[in-house]
Amino acid sequence: MTWSWIGSNGPLIWQLTRENMYLGIVPALIGLVIALPIGIMAARWRWFYPPTLTAINVIYAIPSLALFIALIPAFGLTDTNVVIALTVFSLCVIMPNVVTGVRSVPDNVRQAATAMGYGPLRRLVTVELPLAAPVIIGGLRVGVVSGISLASVGQLIGVSSLGYLFIDGLQRSFPTEIYVGLVLIIVLALACDLILVAFRRAVTPWAVRT
Amino acid sequence: MITFERVTKRYADGTLAVDALDLEVPAGQTMVLVGPSGCGKTTSLRMINRLIEPSEGRILLDGKDVRQQDPSRLRRGIGYVIQQAGLFPHRTVQDNIATVPVLNGWRRARARSRARELLALVGLDASLATRYPHQLSGGQQQRVGVARALAADPPVLLMDEPFSAVDPVVRTALQDQLLALQADLHKTIVLVTHDIEEAIRLGDQVALFRPHGTVAQSGAPERLLAVPADDYVAGFVGFDRGIRRLSFFGTGDLPLEAAPVIDAAATVADARAATQATGRPWLLVTADGQPAGWISAQRLAGLDLAAPLASVPADPFGHAFTAGTDTLRAALDAAVLSPAGLGIAVDDGGQVLGVASFDQIRAAIAASAADADSVAAARAAADQAEQATPAAAEVPQGSEVPQASA
Numbered sequence A: 001m002t003w004s005w006i007g008s009n010g011p012l013i014w015q016l017t018r019e020n021m022y023l024g025i026v027p028a029l030i031g032l033v034i035a036l037p038i039g040i041m042a043a044r045w046r047w048f049y050p051p052t053l054t055a056i057n058v059i060y061a062i063p064s065l066a067l068f069i070a071l072i073p074a075f076g077l078t079d080t081n082v083v084i085a086l087t088v089f090s091l092c093v094i095m096p097n098v099v100t101g102v103r104s105v106p107d108n109v110r111q112a113a114t115a116m117g118y119g120p121l122r123r124l125v126t127v128e129l130p131l132a133a134p135v136i137i138g139g140l141r142v143g144v145v146s147g148i149s150l151a152s153v154g155q156l157i158g159v160s161s162l163g164y165l166f167i168d169g170l171q172r173s174f175p176t177e178i179y180v181g182l183v184l185i186i187v188l189a190l191a192c193d194l195i196l197v198a199f200r201r202a203v204t205p206w207a208v209r210t
Numbered sequence B: 001m002i003t004f005e006r007v008t009k010r011y012a013d014g015t016l017a018v019d020a021l022d023l024e025v026p027a028g029q030t031m032v033l034v035g036p037s038g039c040g041k042t043t044s045l046r047m048i049n050r051l052i053e054p055s056e057g058r059i060l061l062d063g064k065d066v067r068q069q070d071p072s073r074l075r076r077g078i079g080y081v082i083q084q085a086g087l088f089p090h091r092t093v094q095d096n097i098a099t100v101p102v103l104n105g106w107r108r109a110r111a112r113s114r115a116r117e118l119l120a121l122v123g124l125d126a127s128l129a130t131r132y133p134h135q136l137s138g139g140q141q142q143r144v145g146v147a148r149a150l151a152a153d154p155p156v157l158l159m160d161e162p163f164s165a166v167d168p169v170v171r172t173a174l175q176d177q178l179l180a181l182q183a184d185l186h187k188t189i190v191l192v193t194h195d196i197e198e199a200i201r202l203g204d205q206v207a208l209f210r211p212h213g214t215v216a217q218s219g220a221p222e223r224l225l226a227v228p229a230d231d232y233v234a235g236f237v238g239f240d241r242g243i244r245r246l247s248f249f250g251t252g253d254l255p256l257e258a259a260p261v262i263d264a265a266a267t268v269a270d271a272r273a274a275t276q277a278t279g280r281p282w283l284l285v286t287a288d289g290q291p292a293g294w295i296s297a298q299r300l301a302g303l304d305l306a307a308p309l310a311s312v313p314a315d316p317f318g319h320a321f322t323a324g325t326d327t328l329r330a331a332l333d334a335a336v337l338s339p340a341g342l343g344i345a346v347d348d349g350g351q352v353l354g355v356a357s358f359d360q361i362r363a364a365i366a367a368s369a370a371d372a373d374s375v376a377a378a379r380a381a382a383d384q385a386e387q388a389t390p391a392a393a394e395v396p397q398g399s400e401v402p403q404a405s406a
Helices: A003-008 A010-044 A046-061 A064-075 A079-103 A107-116 A120-157 A163-171 A175-203 B041-048 B071-076 B093-097 B099-103 B108-121 B126-130 B138-150 B168-185 B196-202 B221-226 B231-237 B241-248 B268-278 B328-337 B358-388 B390-405
Strands: B002-010 B016-025 B030-034 B056-061 B078-082 B156-160 B188-193 B205-210 B214-219 B261-263 B282-287 B290-296 B342-346 B352-357
Touching: A003 A010, A003 A175, A010 A046, A010 A079, A010 A120, A010 A163, A010 A175, A046 A079, A064 A079, A064 A120, A079 A120, A107 A120, A107 B071, A107 B078, A107 B099, A120 A163, A120 A175, A163 A175, B002 B041, B016 B041, B016 B056, B016 B214, B030 B041, B030 B196, B041 B056, B041 B156, B041 B188, B071 B078, B078 B138, B093 B099, B093 B108, B093 B126, B093 B138, B099 B108, B108 B126, B108 B138, B138 B156, B138 B168, B168 B196, B188 B196, B196 B205, B196 B221, B196 B231, B196 B241, B205 B221, B205 B231, B214 B221, B214 B231, B221 B231, B221 B241, B221 B358, B231 B241, B241 B328, B241 B358, B261 B268, B261 B352, B268 B282, B282 B342, B282 B352, B290 B342, B328 B342, B328 B352, B328 B358, B352 B358
Parallel strands: B030 B188, B030 B205, B078 B156, B156 B188, B261 B282
Antiparallel strands: B002 B016, B002 B056, B205 B214, B282 B290, B342 B352
16 A cells, blocks of 8 residues: 555545546436336336346346447437436346335325325325435435445546556556455445435434434 | 206226215205225215216206306315315415415405415314314314315315214214204205214204115115114114114103102201102112212111211212203113112203103104104105195195185
8 A cells, every 4th residue: 555646646636536536426316316206107007117126137137338339320429428328227226116105105195195186196196206305215225335436437438537546556456446446436426325315304304214 | 956867976996985875965054975995985986076977967056057167266166075084285274274265366365364264163272273173183173174075165065084084083073063053054965974973963954875876775864863764774774773763753751750759957867858759779869969879778778867868888980961952872871870760850951850660762753763763654655745746736726826826
């Protein structure tokens, strides 16, 4: 471990961390936006869920590197390539949670909302989604954390992230770089996860603390 | 007023839930739909606010077919209370109660102040307003459920097994509160329950359902107990319907005897004289006018004649009934519990008014039952006349109009 390397490469490490954070968070948020309507439909129409879930599992089984390569003809060796691939993966993680969350709304609560005079859309937005929020945010946490971790693989097609430190460290037989990259990815993932937990607590003050 | 006209609900799998139901819920009254599970009572209730749509027939709310109205708008004018309250877990108590006013476009501040009024109305402390439902007991949640249903002051209230998920003590308290609220508010209430006791207690009218959605008998609860239409009804209302019917009969006309009552300051000699005068072997001893216990003639034998009765050990008296307020059921129960077979009548302040014997109670029961029967017979005759001659009834009315204007 060469501690001085860290001090002399501060700007590089900071830039790679920011890039990795971007590649972890943005796809998860886009994935959430896409997962919501699909999940809501799957929760509403029973027949729609099994095929959707199968499709998602198949996609999720694709190795990330294979997907990055598969997207090269369309998007080249760009950030967009990695963002799209990671969006697909986070969508796979978040969508089942949307379904579970919406389905976990107690029947009598849904029925009460209808009987009070809520229309279907208003009921969805003001009753069902808020009640599903803790489970959906749970899915988002997994999506963000796995996105931050998978982003480093993008380095293999030249998209910059903390993955750079692994490849560079390996090529130069310089383990310090590898350790720094590893620690930073874990710290980054933990920090994002804690922020999401805090966010969930803030938006669901009503939830029973367990 | 809510009217069911030949309402049938048949599900896609062919199950007949409700079969050509005709039912009328008079405005300002409580109609209880009672029956075993699968009898269509809940389906019938939910067809009123269109949570379920009927297959045939129609339901009129104040003369208007509910299916001609926008469902959301219709529902905002009908309060709805369900089992386990169904409160919104993510909203505070006050925001739960304010639900329908907010849907109706009230400002939040105004809706919340209305919510606080209702919290007081259902007997909950204002400090609960900002709590979340999971922080409340089951009984409190159910009260909030009632408050939420009443928030927009709807004329109609639908209650689907509202009190079945709470313990018996809380249930009785909630029932009492509903009766007290209804005495003030005069809502048109349709309440579904499987508990015949609850039906009899809460209903002005009771409709007892058979399996597969037909009504076996409907009418005043006292009538169901007095003259069950058939074995099914008799079986459902229970073997002790005779006793339960007594809770509809008042004690205002029950004759009371003052002779077997003696003050604790009197002596054993006074007591012996009293037992000889009444010819009854028991005396009720009172202290400051309130019942203290029963003393038998046997126990008086061999005692010092000058001794005060207060020094003589007495048998416990069970409980007394409040004359005029309590029913004959309470009077009979008091007589059964008394070793003397005499029910102790007290006034509102607990002062002894006298005692009533089994014979007197039996006579009062017979008189009340005869009254109830003749009132019911007169009403049935009037209904029949109204149905049989609607055209004939119009003729004299028509001919009176010019006379009145002349």
